[in-house]
Amino acid sequence: MSRTKKETIQSVKGMRDIFGEILNYHQYIEKKAREIASFYGFLEIETPVVEKAELFIKSEEQGNPVVEKEMYSFRTKGGDFLALRPDNTPSIIRAYFENGFQGWPQPVLLSYGGLFYRHESPQQGRYREFRQFGLEILGETKSFADAFIIYVFCNILKDLGFKNFIVHLNSLGDKTCQKQHRRELVSFLRRKKNYLCAECKKRAKTNPLKFFDCKNPKCQELKSQAPLIINYLCDECKSHFKETVEILDELSIPYYLDSTLVRGLDYYSRTVFEIFSKEAEPNLALSLCGGGRYDYLAKMLGFKDLAGIGGAFGQERIAELMKSKGLSRELVMKEKPRIFFAQIGESARKKALVLLEELRNEKIGAIHGIFKDNLRNQLKIAGELQIPYAIIFGQKELIDKMIMVRDMKTGGQENIPQEKMVEYFKEKLGIRN
Numbered sequence: 001m002s003r004t005k006k007e008t009i010q011s012v013k014g015m016r017d018i019f020g021e022i023l024n025y026h027q028y029i030e031k032k033a034r035e036i037a038s039f040y041g042f043l044e045i046e047t048p049v050v051e052k053a054e055l056f057i058k059s060e061e062q063g064n065p066v067v068e069k070e071m072y073s074f075r076t077k078g079g080d081f082l083a084l085r086p087d088n089t090p091s092i093i094r095a096y097f098e099n100g101f102q103g104w105p106q107p108v109l110l111s112y113g114g115l116f117y118r119h120e121s122p123q124q125g126r127y128r129e130f131r132q133f134g135l136e137i138l139g140e141t142k143s144f145a146d147a148f149i150i151y152v153f154c155n156i157l158k159d160l161g162f163k164n165f166i167v168h169l170n171s172l173g174d175k176t177c178q179k180q181h182r183r184e185l186v187s188f189l190r191r192k193k194n195y196l197c198a199e200c201k202k203r204a205k206t207n208p209l210k211f212f213d214c215k216n217p218k219c220q221e222l223k224s225q226a227p228l229i230i231n232y233l234c235d236e237c238k239s240h241f242k243e244t245v246e247i248l249d250e251l252s253i254p255y256y257l258d259s260t261l262v263r264g265l266d267y268y269s270r271t272v273f274e275i276f277s278k279e280a281e282p283n284l285a286l287s288l289c290g291g292g293r294y295d296y297l298a299k300m301l302g303f304k305d306l307a308g309i310g311g312a313f314g315q316e317r318i319a320e321l322m323k324s325k326g327l328s329r330e331l332v333m334k335e336k337p338r339i340f341f342a343q344i345g346e347s348a349r350k351k352a353l354v355l356l357e358e359l360r361n362e363k364i365g366a367i368h369g370i371f372k373d374n375l376r377n378q379l380k381i382a383g384e385l386q387i388p389y390a391i392i393f394g395q396k397e398l399i400d401k402m403i404m405v406r407d408m409k410t411g412g413q414e415n416i417p418q419e420k421m422v423e424y425f426k427e428k429l430g431i432r433n
C-alpha cells in the first residue's frame with residue numbers, strides 16, 4: 001500500500017532537524033560562549049532535561065496558568081508528574097541545594113547550554129524545542145553581579161560578531177515596591193477594562209504585570225498611561241538600580257532604560273534585562289538574550305533564601321541572524337573541514353584510510369568520500385560543502401606514492417609526495433602546532 005504525503009511521519013510541530021551550515025553556526029556559538037563563560041569563572045553544569053513538574057509550577061505565584069499551559073508535562077507509569085524543562089533557573093537552584101553548593105565559597109557562578117521546551121505558537125525565532133545558553137550567579141545581592149552578567153553576555157555577542165546591540169534595562173523593585181505598584185496597576189486596569197484585550201482582562205487579576213508584554217495595539221496604546229514600577233522603587237532598590245547602570249556606563253555597555261520591560265515570569269525582582277540586535281529586521285526584533293534577578297525564587301521553591309541573577313540567550317535566534325547577515329562567516333566555516341578526500345578504486349580506498357589517519361593524528365579536519373567510486377560525484381559533494389581543497393587519490397597516485405591536490409576555487413591541481421602531505425596542508429591552512 002502506498003503512503004500519501006499526509007500519512008508520512010513528520011517531526012513534531014515547532015521542532016526541527018538542524019544540520020549543514022546552520023549547525024556549524026550553532027556549534028561555533030556554543031564553543032565561543034563556553035570559552036568566554038569559562039574565562040570569567042563560570043563553572044559548566046548540565047542538569048536533566050526532565051524535572052518534577054512541581055519545580056516549574058512552584059516558580060510562579062499561585063501557579064501561573066501561562067507556565068502550566070506552555071509546559072510539556074506528563075504522568076509516568078509510576079505516577080510521577082514530570083515536565084520537560086521550559087527554563088533552567090529553577091533547575092539550577094535545585095541543583096545548587098541538592099549538590100551542597102551552599103558550602104562552596106560564594107557566589108557560585110554557573111553556566112549551561114541545552115534544549116528547552118515550551119508549548120508556544122511557533123513562528124520565526126520562536127520554537128517549541130530550542131537551545132539556550134545561560135549564566136547564573138548564585139549567592140550575591142550586589143549590583144556588581146547584575147552588571148557583570150550583562151557584561152559577559154555582551155562580550156559573547158561581540159565575539160560572535162554583533163556590533164550593534166542594545167541592552168534594555170529596568171528594575172522591578174522588591175516585594176514591598178511590587179505590592180504598592182501592583183495595587184495601582186490593578187486599579188488602573190480595572191478602570192480601563194473596556195479598552196483591554198480579553199487576555200489582559202483575565203491577567204488583571206492573576207498576573208497584571210504581563211499587561212506590559214501584551215502586543216495587542218489597544219493595550220499598547222494604554223501603556224504610556226499605566227503606572228510604571230520604576231516610579232514605585234524604594235530607596236534601596238533605587239540605589240541598587242543606579243549602581244547597576246553606573247557600572248554599565250563604566251564598561252561602555254550600550255543600554256536603554258525601558259520602564260515597560262517586565263519579563264513574563266513572577267520570580268523576577270530588581271534588575272531585568274533583554275538584549276536586542278539592531279542587525280535584526282525591525283519586524284523580527286525579538287530579544288536575543290534575557291534575564292534578571294530572582295532573589296525570592298529559592299524560597300518559592302521551598303529552599304532557603306538565596307539571592308541570584310542570571311539570564312540566557314536563544315541560540316536559534318542568534319544562529320539565524322548570524323547566518324542571514326553573514327556574521328563571522330569565515331570563522332564559522334574555518335571550523336569546518338577544509339579538505340575533501342576523494343579516492344578512486346579498491347586499492348586506493350584502503351590506502352586512503354591510512355592517509356586520512358595521518359591527517360586526523362595531526363588534527364587536520366577532512367571529509368571523505370570513502371563509500372563512493374565515482375570521482376565526479378565526490379568532487380560535487382566537496383563543491384556543495386564549499387570545501388576549498390580536494391585530495392584526489394587513484395591507482396596512479398597509489399603506485400607513485402603521491403597525492404593530487406585540487407584547489408576547488410581555481411581548479412588548479414598539483415602533485416605532492418605522500419610523506420609531505422601533512423606539512424603541505426599545515427602550511428596551506430595556516431595550522432601551527
Ligand code: AMP
Binds near residue numbers: 287288316317
Ligand atoms: P527566556 O527564557 O524567556 O528569558 O528567554 C531567553 C532567550 O531565549 C530569549 O531572549 C530568546 O532568545 C530565547 N527564547 C525564548 N523562548 C524561545 C522560543 N520559544 N524559541 C526560540 N528561542 C526562545
